[in-house]
Amino acid sequence: MEHRKLGKDGQLVSALGLGCMGMSFAYGPTDDAESLRVLRRYLELGGNFLDTAEIYGPYKNEELLGRFLREVPRASVVVATKFGFRVGPGGVRSVDSSPENVRRACEGSLKRLGIETIDLYYQHRVDPNVPIEETVGAMAGLVAAGKVRMIGLSEAGPETLRRAAKVHPIAALQSEYSLWSREVEVNGVLATCRELGITFIPYSPLGRGFLTGAIQKLEDLDATDWRRTNPRFGEKALQENLKLAAAVKELASEKSVTPAQLALAWVLAQGEDVIPIPGTKRVRYLEDNMAALQVKLTESDRKKIAERLAKIQVVGERYTPDMMALVQRA
Numbered sequence: 257m258e259h260r261k262l263g264k265d266g267q268l269v270s271a272l273g274l275g276c277m278g279m280s281f282a283y284g285p286t287d288d289a290e291s292l293r294v295l296r297r298y299l300e301l302g303g304n305f306l307d308t309a310e311i312y313g314p315y316k317n318e319e320l321l322g323r324f325l326r327e328v329p330r331a332s333v334v335v336a337t338k339f340g341f342r343v344g345p346g347g348v349r350s351v352d353s354s355p356e357n358v359r360r361a362c363e364g365s366l367k368r369l370g371i372e373t374i375d376l377y378y379q380h381r382v383d384p385n386v387p388i389e390e391t392v393g394a395m396a397g398l399v400a401a402g403k404v405r406m407i408g409l410s411e412a413g414p415e416t417l418r419r420a421a422k423v424h425p426i427a428a429l430q431s432e433y434s435l436w437s438r439e440v441e442v443n444g445v446l447a448t449c450r451e452l453g454i455t456f457i458p459y460s461p462l463g464r465g466f467l468t469g470a471i472q473k474l475e476d477l478d479a480t481d482w483r484r485t486n487p488r489f490g491e492k493a494l495q496e497n498l499k500l501a502a503a504v505k506e507l508a509s510e511k512s513v514t515p516a517q518l519a520l521a522w523v524l525a526q527g528e529d530v531i532p533i534p535g536t537k538r539v540r541y542l543e544d545n546m547a548a549l550q551v552k553l554t555e556s557d558r559k560k561i562a563e564r565l566a567k568i569q570v571v572g573e574r575y576t577p578d579m580m581a582l583v584q585r586a
Contacts, residue, residue, distance in 0.1 A: 257302030258549060260531050262334075262376060263427030264453040266406050269334045271524060272549055273305035274298050274542075275459055275535030280317035283465075284478030286537060288320055294542050295324045299332060301546045307430075307459070307533045308369075309338035309380055310361050311349065318368035325370055336428075337365050338410060340380030351582065353383035355394035362398050378408040378430055381582040388412075388420050396424040408457070413584030414448040421452050433458035433532075435467055435519055435561075436488075436500055436570045443586050450529065458523055461532035462545075464489075467519040469505050472498065488572035496571040503564050513551050516541070520548035522561060 258271040277283075279291035295306070308317045318337060325333065339361030342352045365374060377398065379391055398404040406427035409420060420426050429449050431440055437460065440446045449456045462468055464483055471477065474484060474491055483489045488497055501515070508518035516534075523532045534545050553561075573580055 260455070260528055262406060262455050262531075263425060266427045266455070267334055267375065269305035269531060270303045271531060272303060272520070272546060273307055273336075273457070273531055273533035274303055275533040276306060276308045276317055276321060277312045278535045279537045280320055281312040282482040283537070284481040288323075290539070291320060291537050292324055293539050294537060295321075296327075297539050297542055298546075299328065301543070303546065304332060305334045305336070305531065305533070307336045307457075307535075309378075310365055311338070311341050311343070311380065314341075314343045314347075314349075315364075315368060318365055322368050322370040330371065334375045335369060335371065336376035336378065336408070337369065337374055338378040338380035338430075339365070340378075340383065340410075351381060351383050351385070353379055353386045353391040355390055355397075358391060358394040359398070362403055366403065373402060374404045376406045376408055376428060377404040378410050378428070379412075380410050382409070382412050382416055382584055388416050389423050392420045392423040392426075399424070408454075411583045412445075413586050414444040415586075416584055417445075417448050417452060417454065421454070426452065426454050428455045428457050428531075430457040430459055430533075432460045432574055433523065433530075434461045434463045435504060435522055435565060436463045436497070437574060439585065450527075456527075456530050458530060458532045459535075461523045461534050462516055462519050466497065466501060467504050468514075468516045468541075469501050471501075485576060486572075486574075487576065488570070488574065490572060493572035496569075500565065500568045500570060503568060507561055507564060511551070511553075511557065513548075514544055516544050517548040517551050518561075520545060521551035521553050522558070524548065525553045525558060 259268040260271050308321050340353050341349045395407045408428035410430040433440055477483050504515045508515045536542050
């Protein structure tokens with residue numbers, strides 16, 4: 257298993273992490289027994305980097321991981337989780353990165369996960385109402401108290417990253433990045449991470465499953481699937497975006513790999529400081545994803561991918577307007 261480093265002096269983790277959100281949240285019906293099998297198989301295949309969040313469920317995903325963590329030696333896994341919201345009556349969520357909420361959320365996550373220390377603790381979204389210095393200061397306090405080892409941010413822009421790094425070293429930044437979400441290449445986020453020695457953690461490196469080719473029409477998604485509300489999966493946008501999925505499939509066929517493997521191999525090839533965290537809740541998809549580590553793209557392969565996909569325009573925003581408002585673009 258190839259390993260990559262978190263931050264300048266951080267822990268080594270498997271080059272392919274595992275996003276756990278879909279096991280409990282957002283993508284239709286879930287099956288805890290199968291999800292636990294996925295987690296066990298991931299470790300068997302050499303993986304060790306698990307990603308969750310307080311808001312996934314909410315709380316259910318951390319509880320599921322807590323069940324799994326009781327089965328395995330603590331040192332065998334690196335656990336990342338996130339805070340940044342409060343859940344009110346009726347499940348209404350509000351952004352809150354106040355120092356008080358940082359500490360409250362950490363205690364809850366530690367309890368649900370059943371661990372003494374969170375390896376990597378992210379701010380899930382930048383809070384426009386709380387200076388980043390205050391939030392990172394509170395996170396640094398958790399490090400000093402031994403409750404957190406490393407800290408990270410998610411969907412933060414370059415200026416926020418620089419301000420945060422002046423308060424405490426930032427080990428990782430998590431943002432969406434894939435063959436259909438490449439904004440971080442042009443808005444300065446990826447360059448700023450490299451300037452500051454921050455490891456870049458792409459979530460949804462398979463385009464929320466779209467790049468695998470498994471989603472051809474809206475009806476392929478369960479009625480409860482969150483993606484039905486995502487602009488890129490809207491009926492008209494989906495039909496246009498299928499051109500991209502078809503191109504990925506053709507490129508993968510030329511390389512004798514699956515579309516998922518090609519898409520993940522492309523992200524992995526972007527640098528040793530990039531650690532994608534594809535999510536899945538099924539063992540067969542996990543095994544397909546992990547096989548991407550064996551796929552090596554040549555310079556010619558990468559040029560061909562770039563040329564083919566440059567001709568295709570992605571239609572639709574990554575999120576609805578209210579959620580996009582929490583994504584820092586610059």
